[in-house]
Amino acid sequence: MSAIIELEKISKTYEIGQIKVPALKSVDLTIEEGEYIAIMGPSGSGKSTLMNIIGCLDTPTDGIYSLTSERVDKMTDNELADIRNRRIGFVFQTFNLLPRADAFHNVELPLIYAGFPKAKRRELVAEALDRVGLADRMTHKPNELSGGQRQRVAVARALVNKPSLLLADEPTGNLDSRTSYEIMDLFGQLHRQGNTIVLVTHEEDISKYAHRVVRLLDGEINSDIRQTPSYKGDGVRQAAMDSKYDSASA
Amino acid sequence: MFRRFRHFFASLVEGFSMANRALLANKTRTILTTLGIIIGVVTVTMMMMIIQGLNNSFQQQISFLGSNTVYIERWPWVWDDEWWKYINRPKLTMDDFEKVKSRCKLAEAVAPQLYTRRTIAYRDEAMSGVAIMGTTFDYSLVGSTFPEFGRFITDADNRSSRKTCVIGTDVVEEVFRSRNPLGQDIRIGGHSYRVVGILEEQGSMFGQSRDNIIIIPIQTFINSFGRYRSVDIAVRGYEDTDMDELIDELTGIMRSARGLKPLDENNFAINRQEALEDFYKTMTAGVYGAGLIIGGISLLVGGIGIMNIMLVSVTERTWEVGMRKAVGARTSHILWQFLIEAMMICMLGGAIGIGFAFLGGMALQNSLPAVLPVWLAIAAVGFSALVGLVFGIFPAAKAAKMDPIAALRQQ
Numbered sequence: 148m149s150a151i152i153e154l155e156k157i158s159k160t161y162e163i164g165q166i167k168v169p170a171l172k173s174v175d176l177t178i179e180e181g182e183y184i185a186i187m188g189p190s191g192s193g194k195s196t197l198m199n200i201i202g203c204l205d206t207p208t209d210g211i212y213s214l215t216s217e218r219v220d221k222m223t224d225n226e227l228a229d230i231r232n233r234r235i236g237f238v239f240q241t242f243n244l245l246p247r248a249d250a251f252h253n254v255e256l257p258l259i260y261a262g263f264p265k266a267k268r269r270e271l272v273a274e275a276l277d278r279v280g281l282a283d284r285m286t287h288k289p290n291e292l293s294g295g296q297r298q299r300v301a302v303a304r305a306l307v308n309k310p311s312l313l314l315a316d317e318p319t320g321n322l323d324s325r326t327s328y329e330i331m332d333l334f335g336q337l338h339r340q341g342n343t344i345v346l347v348t349h350e351e352d353i354s355k356y357a358h359r360v361v362r363l364l365d366g367e368i369n370s371d372i373r374q375t376p377s378y379k380g381d382g383v384r385q386a387a388m389d390s391k392y393d394s395a396s397a
Numbered sequence: 398m399f400r401r402f403r404h405f406f407a408s409l410v411e412g413f414s415m416a417n418r419a420l421l422a423n424k425t426r427t428i429l430t431t432l433g434i435i436i437g438v439v440t441v442t443m444m445m446m447i448i449q450g451l452n453n454s455f456q457q458q459i460s461f462l463g464s465n466t467v468y469i470e471r472w473p474w475v476w477d478d479e480w481w482k483y484i485n486r487p488k489l490t491m492d493d494f495e496k497v498k499s500r501c502k503l504a505e506a507v508a509p510q511l512y513t514r515r516t517i518a519y520r521d522e523a524m525s526g527v528a529i530m531g532t533t534f535d536y537s538l539v540g541s542t543f544p545e546f547g548r549f550i551t552d553a554d555n556r557s558s559r560k561t562c563v564i565g566t567d568v569v570e571e572v573f574r575s576r577n578p579l580g581q582d583i584r585i586g587g588h589s590y591r592v593v594g595i596l597e598e599q600g601s602m603f604g605q606s607r608d609n610i611i612i613i614p615i616q617t618f619i620n621s622f623g624r625y626r627s628v629d630i631a632v633r634g635y636e637d638t639d640m641d642e643l644i645d646e647l648t649g650i651m652r653s654a655r656g657l658k659p660l661d662e663n664n665f666a667i668n669r670q671e672a673l674e675d676f677y678k679t680m681t682a683g684v685y686g687a688g689l690i691i692g693g694i695s696l697l698v699g700g701i702g703i704m705n706i707m708l709v710s711v712t713e714r715t716w717e718v719g720m721r722k723a724v725g726a727r728t729s730h731i732l733w734q735f736l737i738e739a740m741m742i743c744m745l746g747g748a749i750g751i752g753f754a755f756l757g758g759m760a761l762q763n764s765l766p767a768v769l770p771v772w773l774a775i776a777a778v779g780f781s782a783l784v785g786l787v788f789g790i791f792p793a794a795k796a797a798k799m800d801p802i803a804a805l806r807q808q
Contacts, residue, residue, distance in 0.1 A: 199802050202723070204722075204723060204801050204802050204805075205802055224727070224728060225727050225728070225729075228722065228725050228726065228727040228728075229725065229727075231722070231723060231724065231725045232724065232725020233725070237723045237724065239720070239723075239805070241716075241808070243716060243717075243719075243720040243723075243805070245418075245717065247418045247419075247421075247422050248418060252414075256411075256721070256724050257724040257725050259407050259410070259411050260407060260411075260721075260724065260725040260726050260727070260730060261725065262403035262406075262407050304724065308725075
């Protein structure tokens with residue numbers, strides 16, 4: 148098991164005019180391959196800032212960030228864009244799908260930016276949509292899909308370039324409870340298939356799906372606890388779904 | 398290296414598909430946006446078309462003058478305000494003609510011309526205002542005016558001052574109708590002339606028919622109508638004769654024939670088809686320029702409209718830029734995608750404008766000649782793309798420079 152993410156003394160300070168606002172103050176965090184982590188914290192804790200740094204959307208003011216052994220903290224904009232394209236898969240609370248494009252084109256987007264030829268893209272998109280169970284919805288536009296299906300298309304997009312890391316920011320925030328569990332089940336399945344998942348959430352229920360919970364407070368890590376995942380809702384039903392996924396996973 | 402090309406190509410393709418979606422999504426907005434461009438393109442294109450059409454028509458109508466033919470006359474075809482200089486010029490005489498004919502080495506044919514207008518009659522038909530021209534056989538070579546039936550005036554006709562004539566198709570139609578004119582006698586100015594030839598149809602120049610003419614031997618003309626008119630001398634050079642050289646030679650011959658001293662100005666004019674063309678081009682240059690300026694302003698206004706709409710579009714799609722960057726789009730990708738969208742809207746406007754200009758041209762067919770050359774269509778669309786590029790760069794750069802985190806915060 149190798150470390151996917153190594154954060155060493157990471158700090159981030161925002162300058163608003165003359166005032167300096169320290170959002171993160173010296174954070175050390177290591178995430179191994181195949182882990183399933185939830186990052187939690189109240190607003191102002193630096194949770195979003197940490198997520199943006201992990202996701203290479205932002206660079207730290209200080210400290211070292213190694214992603215799959217590559218030093219990321221001092222990369223150029225173009226290099227970061229490539230990292231986001233190949234190494235990281237984002238899932239957003241608001242899905243962020245192109246409303247006028249079908250599922251195929253939405254999932255295809257990272258591959259277009261990666262420069263893959265059309266035939267290869269077709270293959271990878273079909274594979275990704277199949278993994279989330281939407282192979283038959285390839286030509287549907289977002290307005291022809293339910294909320295849960297839309298988020299699944301977003302997950303397929305996050306997976307299509309076979310990233311090292313899935314980064315989900317409040318992925319169930321815009322879903323009802325039933326659909327939320329469907330999506331969390333999907334994440335669980337993806338985790339069992341070997342993906343590394345970092346989940347940022349403020350909901351305790353959702354954090355229970357993870358195997359490790361990192362809590363932030365005032366820009367620092369307050370606690371970092373491993374746990375046995377437990378699910379809200381009908382345990383029997385969950386177990387049945389578990390076994391269904393277990394037999395399906397590679 | 399190849400990777401960079403792939404990135405660029407990816408931007409282009411995604412740019413096209415993005416543009417396509419955006420344009421189709423809000424058709425009303427698209428059309429209103431392109432309106433400025435359409436109007437600009439239609440304006441410039443139609444003006445160019447009309448000018449081009451007029452140019453072609455003009456060229457075609459004066460082509461009979463011949464590009465390697467010059468005309469020695471009293472008056473120049475194009476003059477400025479000093480017309481009084483020309484009034485006092487001595488008339489050209491048959492003597493001048495003889496000298497030119499015998500001395501000019503660069504000429505293939507030299508023909509004298511004398512004109513008048515008369516009423517002519519055949520049996521009980523009459524026709525007034527017919528041009529009567531006296532000339533020699535060489536004229537058929539100079540003006541490439543060959544008889545369709547019968548023959549032209551010959552040197553023998555001139556030596557004997559025969560009363561023979563060659564008639565134009567207007568005369569045939571009006572006076573002879575369905576009768577064969579050859580061998581018939583017509584009365585011109587009280588005398589009887591035998592028709593020996595019928596000219597090919599010549600067409601008209603600036604609305605005046607050139608077929609309303611009867612050609613007779615010049616000697617006969619002088620005998621019948623007097624020798625007080627100024628003779629026009631038409632000179633045709635060989636295929637490869639340099640026109641400037643020919644004009645120099647003729648100038649020399651004429652000056653010597655008229656006894657002009659070295660410091661005297663020419664008291665005759667040597668006219669060329671080219672002079673008319675130049676004059677025409679000078680006249681239309683102003684119109685051309687005005688058309689370009691008006692069109693340019695229209696396109697400028699259209700471009701500003703494009704820029705405004707693109708800025709609105711970029712602001713509305715801030716979240717989209719954030720998402721694209723999050724999945725790996727580089728700054729250059731975003732820049733090109735929006736730039737291509739702007740260019741495509743403009744090129745669409747350009748193409749629509751060309752379409753309307755084409756229809757407009759067809760509608761005008763009857764009153765004004767208008768031609769839509771392929772180069773103009775391509776130039777218009779190309780220029781529209783340029784407008785899109787210039788006015789789209791600011792909004793595209795704005796989108797490309799967006800901070801993805803801030804952008805993603807938009808709903």
